[in-house]
Amino acid sequence: MPTMILKRLAMAIPSLIGVVIVTFLLTRALPGDPAAYFAGPAATPQAIQEVRVKLGLDRPLIEQFGSYVLDLVHGNLGTSLTTGQPVAQELRNRLPASAELTLLGLLVSIVIAVPLGILAATKPNSLLDHACRVVSTAGVSLPVFFTGLILVYVFYYLLGWAPAPLGRLDVFFTEPPHVTGFYLIDSLIARDPETFLAALKQLILPALTLAIFSLAPIARMTRASMLAVLSSDFVRTARASGLSSFTVIITYAFRNAMLPVITTLGMVFSFLLGANVLVEKVFAWPGIGSYAVEALLASDFAPVQGFVLTMAVMYVMLNLLIDVLYGVVDPRVRLDA
Amino acid sequence: MTDIAAAPPRESALAALYKHSRYIIGENPVTGFAFALFVLIVLAAILGPHIVPYDPLQSDTTQALKPPSAHHWFGTDQIGRDVFSRVVVATRLDFFIAVASVVLVFLMGGLAGVAAGFFGGWTDRIVGRIADTIMAFPLFVLAMGIVAALGNTVQNIIIATAIVNFPLYARIARSEANIRREAGFVEAARLSGNSDWRILAFQILPNVFPILVVQMSLTMGYAILNAAGLSFIGLGVRPPTPEWGIMVAEGAAFMVAGEWWNAFFPGAALMVAVFCFNLLGDGLRDMVDPRRRT
Numbered sequence: 001m002p003t004m005i006l007k008r009l010a011m012a013i014p015s016l017i018g019v020v021i022v023t024f025l026l027t028r029a030l031p032g033d034p035a036a037y038f039a040g041p042a043a044t045p046q047a048i049q050e051v052r053v054k055l056g057l058d059r060p061l062i063e064q065f066g067s068y069v070l071d072l073v074h075g076n077l078g079t080s081l082t083t084g085q086p087v088a089q090e091l092r093n094r095l096p097a098s099a100e101l102t103l104l105g106l107l108v109s110i111v112i113a114v115p116l117g118i119l120a121a122t123k124p125n126s127l128l129d130h131a132c133r134v135v136s137t138a139g140v141s142l143p144v145f146f147t148g149l150i151l152v153y154v155f156y157y158l159l160g161w162a163p164a165p166l167g168r169l170d171v172f173f174t175e176p177p178h179v180t181g182f183y184l185i186d187s188l189i190a191r192d193p194e195t196f197l198a199a200l201k202q203l204i205l206p207a208l209t210l211a212i213f214s215l216a217p218i219a220r221m222t223r224a225s226m227l228a229v230l231s232s233d234f235v236r237t238a239r240a241s242g243l244s245s246f247t248v249i250i251t252y253a254f255r256n257a258m259l260p261v262i263t264t265l266g267m268v269f270s271f272l273l274g275a276n277v278l279v280e281k282v283f284a285w286p287g288i289g290s291y292a293v294e295a296l297l298a299s300d301f302a303p304v305q306g307f308v309l310t311m312a313v314m315y316v317m318l319n320l321l322i323d324v325l326y327g328v329v330d331p332r333v334r335l336d337a
Numbered sequence: 338m339t340d341i342a343a344a345p346p347r348e349s350a351l352a353a354l355y356k357h358s359r360y361i362i363g364e365n366p367v368t369g370f371a372f373a374l375f376v377l378i379v380l381a382a383i384l385g386p387h388i389v390p391y392d393p394l395q396s397d398t399t400q401a402l403k404p405p406s407a408h409h410w411f412g413t414d415q416i417g418r419d420v421f422s423r424v425v426v427a428t429r430l431d432f433f434i435a436v437a438s439v440v441l442v443f444l445m446g447g448l449a450g451v452a453a454g455f456f457g458g459w460t461d462r463i464v465g466r467i468a469d470t471i472m473a474f475p476l477f478v479l480a481m482g483i484v485a486a487l488g489n490t491v492q493n494i495i496i497a498t499a500i501v502n503f504p505l506y507a508r509i510a511r512s513e514a515n516i517r518r519e520a521g522f523v524e525a526a527r528l529s530g531n532s533d534w535r536i537l538a539f540q541i542l543p544n545v546f547p548i549l550v551v552q553m554s555l556t557m558g559y560a561i562l563n564a565a566g567l568s569f570i571g572l573g574v575r576p577p578t579p580e581w582g583i584m585v586a587e588g589a590a591f592m593v594a595g596e597w598w599n600a601f602f603p604g605a606a607l608m609v610a611v612f613c614f615n616l617l618g619d620g621l622r623d624m625v626d627p628r629r630r631t
Contacts (some may be wrong), residue, residue, distance in 0.1 A: 014466075014469070015469065015470070017468030018466070018469065018473055019470070019473050019474065021470075022470060022474070023482070026482050026483070026485070027486065029629075035342040048562040108550055110491050110495050136614075137612070137615065138612070140558075140611075140615065141558065141608055141609070141611040141612040141615055142608055142611075143562055143565055143566065143569075143582075143585070143604060144566070144583060145566065145582075145586075145589075145604075145606060146585060146600075146604035146605075146607065146608060149585065149589055149600055149601075149604065150601075150604075152592065152595050153523060153592050153593070153601075154534045154592055154597075155594065157592075157594070157595050157597075164593070165593065193486075244442040264473075269475070270475045270476055271475075271477075272475075272476045272479075273478060274476055274477025274478055275477070275564075277477065277478065277570065278477075278566055278569060278570065281569070281570055282589065292481065295573070296406065296481065296485050296570070296571070296572065297571050301485065301486075302482070304484070304485045306483060307478070308474070308478055308479065308481070308482035311474070312475070312478070312479075313477050315473065315474065315475050316473055319351035329617050335399045336446075
């Protein structure tokens with residue numbers, strides 16, 4: 001197992017190098033002169049020249065890349081033009097908000113999609129199966145920002161069940177003492193059930209929006225792989241041996257059917273991390289996505305670059321985690337590695 | 338006396354395709370429905386500006402934020418523009434962005450992938466590495482970064498959407514070209530003295546083409562979603578240009594206050610378009626490759 005993890009880690013390195021090169025090249029592709037751009041609109045030619053030297057833009061590209069990598073190693077992602085704050089620090093402060101939202105969204109999605117897929121597979125062509133197909137086709141067709149708005153309209157404006165879509169916590173509550181940065185967990189640690197409930201209320205709609213969006217691939221894959229496993233010989237043998245259908249489906253079939261589902265999670269994360277940006281905008285969520293969007297609109301490039309890099313690194317790491325998880329679930333993968 | 342059975346009358350390729358399509362549509366009415374929707378969308382894209390009842394940019398503050406009525410089917414927005422007219426006129430831009438980006442990625446990814454699969458070696462390694470690097474990013478995030486870097490224009494939205502779809506096309510084209518590399522007809526062409534490039538252009542490409550066309554219709558939905566998402570966060574299309582993503586963004590604030598029609602109709606149009614492309618893509622795939630039917 002440890003060798004497999006190490007090997008997989010080594011395989012992630014080229015991806016990381018590629019990610020760093022691309023994010024570096026993205027800044028160089030800025031239209032016009034980056035120095036003039038970073039110096040601001042009112043800068044004199046002399047000031048622009050100063051900025052050029054300060055940013056090292058007068059040096060050869062490869063040297064610039066070297067210093068970019070060196071900065072990254074020191075955890076320096078540059079400074080935001082509009083706020084004057086270091087990008088790395090801002091991203092670190094906002095990351096828990098995004099992570100809490102994305103993970104809860106994924107959790108809700110799995111909790112709904114996996115049982116739906118299993119039930120659809122055990123009764124193919126039943127009403128439930130058709131429902132599963134409709135839900136998953138509709139899920140991929142819905143623009144995630146549109147789903148979010150509809151949920152807000154129905155549950156906030158019409159029914160009044162949900163709080164206003166304005167951030168992580170109602171203004172009447174103070175945020176729980178910082179431990180993990182996840183309000184749900186921190187409020188539990190602080191033994192503050194009221195804050196927990198308030199945070200949960202704010203989270204439900206955005207998380208549900210993300211869940212509806214990511215439901216489709218998980219449900220489809222669960223159904224397809226359960227169907228394949230259920231028609232295999234060992235399931236027939238288990239059935240013939242008189243095991244209850246629950247044991248057959250859950251203990252025998254499900255564990256084997258999970259493998260392709262775990263593989264799909266990689267793709268689901270790619271969608272989720274992107275959709276996260278849109279959902280954060282709809283719900284005024286103070287995460288890294290809305291930080292990047294604000295910076296984008298202000299033509300403030302350092303935060304955008306830092307954001308793209310952070311997202312990509314997280315995505316590479318998540319894929320790594322998924323592969324390791326794969327090895328835990330399926331011992332055969334460990335032998336092959 | 339043996340009677341040689343008369344050869345069945347030969348159908349032209351076009352007639353055969355027509356017959357086959359009718360069979361598929363008859364088999365799966367959903368595809369027929371999707372095709373009808375598609376025709377409607379194309380008509381709206383072509384005729385849109387000529388058939389709408391109001392000028393999509395004409396504001397009329399006395400009519401601001403009116404709910405849907407007989408005069409304004411989809412209501413009016415905050416400065417009194419007719420939402421129905423705007424939604425219909427926006428079809429052209431959204432459809433154009435999707436088609437353009439899909440054609441672009443078809444050219445980039447398809448050609449790169451076919452070359453990679455056919456030549457192997459270094460070409461394959463370079464194309465594979467580029468595709469892997471793009472895949473290392475969450476796609477929407479990469480598209481944001483590209484638009485931010487290249488500049489905030491519609492053209493760059495098209496380019497960004499094409500780039501994030503590149504790995505998909507390159508991989509499919511690569512594997513399809515690769516399995517045909519040693520095929521009999523390719524060997525025959527080679528033995529009769531055709532150059533590699535000639536084989537690539539006249540033997541491999543025509544065979545990979547239909548599979549990529551199916552892929553194009555399958556990714557159209559994603560392309561439209563991606564582009565609308567980018568304009569929703571304020572990239573690319575600028576107001577007051579009618580475009581579905583930006584209209585939803587502009588209507589979002591009113592939705593919270595109960596004026597739902599402003600954001601609902603453009604969002605619904607977007608949803609219907611994506612739904613139609615996805616269904617159509619599935620239908621086309623059934624036509625070209627019945628084995629992958631699910």
